[in-house]
Amino acid sequence: MALAELLADDRRPGEGFWNETLVSSRLLEYDVWIRVHARKLAHSHGDAARALVGRVALLELVSPC
Numbered sequence: 001m002a003l004a005e006l007l008a009d010d011r012r013p014g015e016g017f018w019n020e021t022l023v024s025s026r027l028l029e030y031d032v033w034i035r036v037h038a039r040k041l042a043h044s045h046g047d048a049a050r051a052l053v054g055r056v057a058l059l060e061l062v063s064p065c
Contacts, residue, residue: 022056029053
């Protein structure tokens, strides 16, 4: 959903979705930047990508001890 929003895909969620408290693993941030760089969109979409990821609470993945 994050990439659909960032790239203005027709299948992106409605505005109400982004008003909710959103939580994801840090893999979301990794995936967004991998796709942005793969499409050579860092200059045109970099600020929007940072803003989008900044709206999501990111959780660290750690293995149980």
